[in-house]
Amino acid sequence: MFSIDLADDAQLFPLEVWHAEEFLAHMDRGREYIGEHIVLADYVTDLDSARGFLSTYGQKTAADGGRIYGIRVDGTLVGGVLFRTFDAESGNCEVGCWLEPTAAGRGLVTKACRILIDWAFHERGMHRAEWHASSANKKSLAVAERLGMTREGVLREAYPYRGVRQNTEIWAVLAHEWPPAPTA
Template sequence: MLSLDLGDDLTLTGLEPWQAAEFAAFVAAEQDHLSPWLPWGSALAEEEPARAFLQRYADGTAQDGPRIYALRLGGRVGGRMVGGTLFRTFEAGAGSCELGVWLAADAQGHGYVTRAVAAMLDWALLERGLHRAEWHCVPENTASRNVAKRLGLTLDGTTRESWHHAERWWDTEIWSILAPEWRAARAGG
């Protein structure tokens, strides 16, 4: 399996359909933590729905589209899954993508997501040549907002009551960074 060492025993690895049982167990264990922010935070706590979800991303990867990764502590093979990242959308022809993340409650505060997203931005904007990367979050999710701020993304705006989840309508903030901005930030200025 391909993996990327992010330092401090943290690895970003592919997350594939054959890992559905592990992913479902992670979602089940973190359900209370994930469900307020992610529509799938409880729906994927069983193996078959998790497998179908991962298969959609495997199909997307095969078509140079959306893809999904696990964040692991303790090595790439058999390391403990502490979260994950994804390109919710990845449109090379249009030059844009949208990133998303999730993290176990006990893994917060260590910079894991920031490191993983920086690596994903490097790949999408610097290696693949996409022009724009987006980050969507609800204003109440301060941890997610803070990742966008730490990475130098710009708040483009807020779409009001743009999606329904957990018996309410949620606003969505849209943050973005352009390839020249990311390149300059990585070059130190």
């Protein structure tokens, strides 16, 4: 399969069901850090749940409804980005991310999300890309800001996570606000 370089030692690649063992090992290494704000760490707890989660995204991809990609540094899976939702008919999608602490602070998630949003707008003709994150997840909100997204609002206490209701911020960028595709 393909991979796209994010840095000399980092690549973005399609994450598939056959990566389940690697995905579980990654979740086990980063579970506490990832789980601070993202429910993914609570869903992927064994090999069956890892396969199930990746299989769900395989089905979403086949139905043109979502996609998932891994980020490797020096050959080790350390995070990922995804289209949590992808609705080509309405032209709306939601981008998301997660990362192990060892790979944080390098701009890998921002670069990977730029690639996804470029593809959504320039290849697929999407109109709107959204970003949903807990108000407490300052690093995630900083990515949305670096991507040039606009903070549109806060859904107050909209999501119960580990027994505490979380505020969810909605950020978005529209196709006409995104930089044009580079010319060949």
